[in-house]
Structures are given as structure tokens and as C-alpha cells.
Amino acid sequence: MTQSHTMRVIEISKPGGPEVLVPAERAVPVPGAGEIVIRVAYAGVNRPDALQRAGSYAPPPGASDLPGLEASGVVVALGAGVTRWRIGDEVCALLPGGGYAEYVATPAAHALPVPAGLGLRAAACLPETFFTVWTNVFDRGRLQAGERFLIHGGTSGIGTTAIQLAAARGARVFATAGSDDKCQACLDLGAERAINYRNEDFVAAMRAEGGADLILDMVGGDYLPRNVKALADDGRLVQIAFLSGPSVELNFAQVMVRRLTITGSTLRPRSVAAKAAIARALEAEVWPLLATGRVAPVIDSEFPLDEAAAAHARLETSAHIGKIVLKVSG
Numbered sequence: 001m002t003q004s005h006t007m008r009v010i011e012i013s014k015p016g017g018p019e020v021l022v023p024a025e026r027a028v029p030v031p032g033a034g035e036i037v038i039r040v041a042y043a044g045v046n047r048p049d050a051l052q053r054a055g056s057y058a059p060p061p062g063a064s065d066l067p068g069l070e071a072s073g074v075v076v077a078l079g080a081g082v083t084r085w086r087i088g089d090e091v092c093a094l095l096p097g098g099g100y101a102e103y104v105a106t107p108a109a110h111a112l113p114v115p116a117g118l119g120l121r122a123a124a125c126l127p128e129t130f131f132t133v134w135t136n137v138f139d140r141g142r143l144q145a146g147e148r149f150l151i152h153g154g155t156s157g158i159g160t161t162a163i164q165l166a167a168a169r170g171a172r173v174f175a176t177a178g179s180d181d182k183c184q185a186c187l188d189l190g191a192e193r194a195i196n197y198r199n200e201d202f203v204a205a206m207r208a209e210g211g212a213d214l215i216l217d218m219v220g221g222d223y224l225p226r227n228v229k230a231l232a233d234d235g236r237l238v239q240i241a242f243l244s245g246p247s248v249e250l251n252f253a254q255v256m257v258r259r260l261t262i263t264g265s266t267l268r269p270r271s272v273a274a275k276a277a278i279a280r281a282l283e284a285e286v287w288p289l290l291a292t293g294r295v296a297p298v299i300d301s302e303f304p305l306d307e308a309a310a311a312h313a314r315l316e317t318s319a320h321i322g323k324i325v326l327k328v329s330g
């Protein structure tokens, strides 16, 4: 399968800042039943990797302790029962962990073909945000064409994906971001209105539009009561993170009187079968949009694997627009 039984990886040496990410050697993984091993070309960097590195987001039981939730590359080994893939196939895949490495194992059902014309670098930036946006915005949030959809963190990896997918499926997209340049990027991606939250109140902006039918939020904290105010009657709020904290005082009378729904989910602990179902929905509904170029990942910057610490430092400045990617091989 490989030239050597060891591989270069990036380990979290101890909980802390970006500097705790250090190069190391590990054994090349062996595929279990239903798994494939990928020789990694590129690995996507996501905010949950930084939370794991800081010690506030432990990997689920059985997952690799190495960071990295998505990668692209070439299939080099097949576990028992795998029929979908062949050795040599180019794929991108959602990972239980371990993407910051030359090789990674993952359930075969969590891999997808590299969309036509996209290439391995862009494909590495797809799985974590596209799985998350699909399941939270379209499954859980039930976004329909014509609805008003507010996305917080519009230029995050998640935000740039949500804006494009929602616009492509006919929703009216609104986004918040922390600078005028970031707001312009949201407009360029398909938002009809971008709100710089540093000098404009998103609640007033959305009330002026009649309220949001759906809000995707990663901020939490005092955004929770403000999101409730920004929703239209029968509106839905989907919470995917709490960058400003999970605890807040909220008057639930508005939830009852205006028939609001507050929900949320985390992708990583969901079952292999649940993630496989999301993969199949993406392949049917979204991969054609990627192949035509109607939707494309926004790539902020690329770092070599050994400079993963610098990639995390950039992520945590929040200066980036879209995704940060690590070049591993190729």
C-alpha cells in the first residue's frame, strides 16, 4: 500500500495556542471494515480544529486524536466490504479526525468524488462545511426558495458555503460580518444584503425586511435573544456553535407566541449512517452545482502541513475570508 509504515503528521502536543501543533511520526492507519485509507493531498482547516487544539472540543470515542476533519487525496487501501471505491480513485472525505497527516482512514460512505473540474485543493475544502450546512440549513432548518435566510459569520468557511448554497436554491440571503470588505465578499457570493454588525443592528435590518424565516448562528451569547427578535413569525433558529458562549437569559414567551423553533446540531458525534445519508444527499443535490461552477469553495490561503500552526494563527485572527487549506503532498 505504501512505501513506508510511518507517516508525517501534526500532533496536538498539549492543549494551548497554535504553537502546540508540532510535526511528528505515526504509524500509517489500516482500514477497518467499511473504511478506506486516503493518501492525503490537501487537508481543510476548520474552527473546530482550533477548539480541539485549545482543549475545548475532545474527539469522540474511537476517533483519531490528530486534528483534521476533512481531506482530499487518492484511495490507497480498501477495508472489507468496500465496493464503491477502487485503489487510485481521487476523493474528498469527511473524517472522524486525523486529516493533518499523510494518510487517513475514514468510512467509505463519507467519501465523495472530486467534483468535475474542481481539483484536489478545492475538494479538500468541501466536506466539513458542506455536510454541516446541508444538514443544518436544508434538513433541520427546512429552508425553502423565496424565504429570508440570515447567516451570521457570513465570511467563515460555513458562511461562504451557506450563502452560495442558499442563493443557488432560491432563498433570499442576508449575512452579517465584521468589516465592510467582508460584507462585500458576502454580496459577491450571492447575499442580497450584508450587515456590518460593528456599525449596524442586524435585528433592525431584518425586522425592516419582515423578519428572517431562518437564521444560522454560530455566535450565541447575546445573539440568542437578538436572533429571536430578528425572526419572523414561525421562524427557525439553528445554532451550530457558541463563539460568544452558550449561556444567556431569554424570555421564551416570544418563542411560544410567535411559534418559533430553536434547534441545532453538531456533526462530528453523529452516527456513520447519518453522515453517509448526508453524503448521498450532497452528491445528488449539490455536486452538480459544483461541477457547473454555480457553487465553489472560497479559498483564503494555503499552508504546508508542517506550518499548521501558522494556519491556525491566521484562522484565529478572523482576518480570513473562506477556507484555509494545508498542502500535504502532491
Ligand SMILES: NC(=O)c1ccc[n+]([C@@H]2O[C@H](COP(=O)([O-])OP(=O)(O)OC[C@H]3O[C@@H](n4cnc5c(N)ncnc54)[C@H](OP(=O)(O)O)[C@@H]3O)[C@@H](O)[C@H]2O)c1
Pocket (backbone or CB within 6 Å): 045, 046, 047, 048, 051, 128, 129, 132, 153, 154, 155, 156, 157, 158, 159, 176, 177, 178, 179, 182, 218, 219, 239, 240, 241, 242, 243, 244, 265, 266, 267, 268, 315, 318, 319, 320, 322
Ligand atoms: N455544529 C456543527 O456541526 C459545526 C460544524 C463545523 C463548524 N461549526 C462551527 O461553525 C463556526 C464556523 O466554523 P468555520 O470553520 O467556518 O469558522 P471560521 O472560518 O473560523 O469563521 C468564524 C467567523 O466567525 C466570526 N465570529 C463572530 N463572532 C465571533 C467570535 N465571538 N469569535 C470568533 N469569531 C467570531 C468571525 O468573523 P467576523 O470577523 O465577521 O466576526 C470569524 O471569521 C465555528 O464556530 C465552528 O465551531 C459547527
